[in-house]
Amino acid sequence: MNKIIPYPRVFTPPIDIKIGQFRDDVDLRPYYLSHQMQNHPLLELKSLVDLARRLPPIQREYVFAKQEFGTHETGDHYAHANEFDELSTEEMILNIEAQNRIIVLRNVESDSEYGEFVNETLDLLQEQIESVTGPISGRESFIFISPPRSYTPFHYDPEQNFFLQVLGRKEFAVYDVTDRDVMPEVALENFLTRSARTPCASEFFDRYQLFDLQPGLGVYVPTTAPHWVRTLDEVSISISINFRTPSSIRRHRVCRFNRMIRKIGLRPHPISPRADTRRDRFKAGVFEFPSRFRRLLSKGHKS
Ligand SMILES: [Fe+2]
Known part of the structure; x- marks a missing residue:
């Protein structure tokens, strides 16, 4: 009888975040980051098929992949498993090469096995990260299974992101998070307060920095740094390990x-790069009050 040898538990961080x-x-x-996730059994295609069976439809997202390069992200690019019944998610993953969509397994930390994996990974990094940022929260992880020549258009995300390439090659383009031509103040505010997307003006589209990712490499993506991603001629698997910091x-x-200030006709002072000036700390502090107290304040303001 074959004896199953368990995957060794690691006690050194599987991601080198280059402190x-x-x-x-x-x-x-x-x-660029380096990591050892490319050999992890939970990130093999057959394990991801099993995970897809366990995740609810809302956590199985499809991004229409064969989009024209340079187009901007819209809600039309997305669907969830329950909105699409031609093939099951498992079948799509098994035939990913022929698909016209990227499969995103969202919030995989909600699964007990993957939750343990994400937590162990971040537990091993926590001390290093927190020595720089202070306490982290909101641990999340997303897994992306992409067909060859697929493209995820320009967009931005609210989390700190360690994006790791596990299989195949990927071009990952990141824009300067402080470039207000690429992402104007209002676009940033609309995204963080209403999840609204603003396209990049075409004349600024080529201002990106390109990371050529292959298994074992990754990229640190700062909170809200605009990015787009495309795969080359192979199937790709990537995982993002996300979290929030006091600065995010x-x-x-x-x-x-x-x-809020803009809505009452004033022009707010632009946010600082790390939102850490005295002014920004004061503004952020307003939202540390209990919401009932804030409502009283805003009532006072209106009267
Ligand atoms: Fe993203």
């Missing part, structure tokens, strides 16, 4: 404050 570079670049600049939470709150 010195993380210290310098967090919230500001993307940079402040960023959200400063944008809420600025949008």
